[in-house]
Amino acid sequence: xxxxxxxxxxxxxxxxxxxxxxxxxxxxxxxxxxxxxxxxxxxxxxxxxxxxxxxxxxxxxxxxxxxxxxxxxxxxxxxxxxxxxxxxxxxxxxxxxxxxxxxxxxxxxxxxxxxxxxxxxxxxxxxxxxxxxxxxxxxxxxxxx
Numbered sequence: 001x002x003x004x005x006x007x008x009x010x011x012x013x014x015x016x017x018x019x020x021x022x023x024x025x026x027x028x029x030x031x032x033x034x035x036x037x038x039x040x041x042x043x044x045x046x047x048x049x050x051x052x053x054x055x056x057x058x059x060x061x062x063x064x065x066x067x068x069x070x071x072x073x074x075x076x077x078x079x080x081x082x083x084x085x086x087x088x089x090x091x092x093x094x095x096x097x098x099x100x101x102x103x104x105x106x107x108x109x110x111x112x113x114x115x116x117x118x119x120x121x122x123x124x125x126x127x128x129x130x131x132x133x134x135x136x137x138x139x140x141x142x143x144x145x
Contacts, residue, residue, distance in 0.1 A: 004136075007035035016120070016143040017127060021136060026088040026102075028130075028137040029065060033072050033086035033104060036123075039143055040076065041114040046084030048105035054088075057097050061130050064091065064098045065139055069123045072104060082109040118145050 005022035016039050020031035037043050056071050058064030068088075075081045083106035090101045121144045129140040 005031045007031045007038075009035075009039075010140075012142065015124075015145050016118075017140065018143060019138060019140045021138040023135060023137070025061070025091050025130075025132070025137045028139045029068055029088040029091065029100070030086045030102070032065065032069060032139050032141065033083070033088075036069055036072055036120065036143065037076070037083050037086075038117075039145075040117055040120055041082055041109075042117070043084040045114050046082045046106045048085055049107040050081070051103055051105045052079075052081065052083070054100070054102045054104055056100050058100075059097050061091075061098055062125065062128050064100055065128065065130065065141060066123055066125060068100055068102075069141065073120060073123065075104070076109070080109045082106050082114045120145060 005027045007020040010017040018035045020035050022028040056067040058067050083104045085105040088102035092099050124142045127142045131138045
């Protein structure tokens with residue numbers, strides 16, 4: 001990931017509206033994964049003890065973003081993994097869909113070390129946007145808290 005990527009939390013009444021960006025779509029998605037986990041816990045407290053390979057598909061880029069974030073949320077809920085590092089290595093259009101490959105690093109969630117913030121109930125399509133400009137891609141999405 002380049003140093004130009006990042007994320008911020010925008011104002012929203014009841015949920016978390018997130019904006020993530022990067023030089024490429026892959027970098028923006030990587031930052032989106034980090035923002036998702038930063039909503040739930042302090043990602044700086046997570047050690048990269050295990051690595052999960054991530055692969056998902058979507059009919060368009062918005063569905064791909066939704067499916068990617070859902071996959072990450074499931075790793076937290078089902079495998080109880082606290083993740084702190086995200087790298088989307090490729091997003092490729094193929095046969096009428098988009099395919100994402102990447103990885104996430106972290107460790108088993110430990111309540112005493114990973115200070116909990118808020119519970120994310122799910123990802124929503126509401127207010128989801130993907131903007132592409134020369135040299136910068138921005139994604140926005142809403143987390144249901």
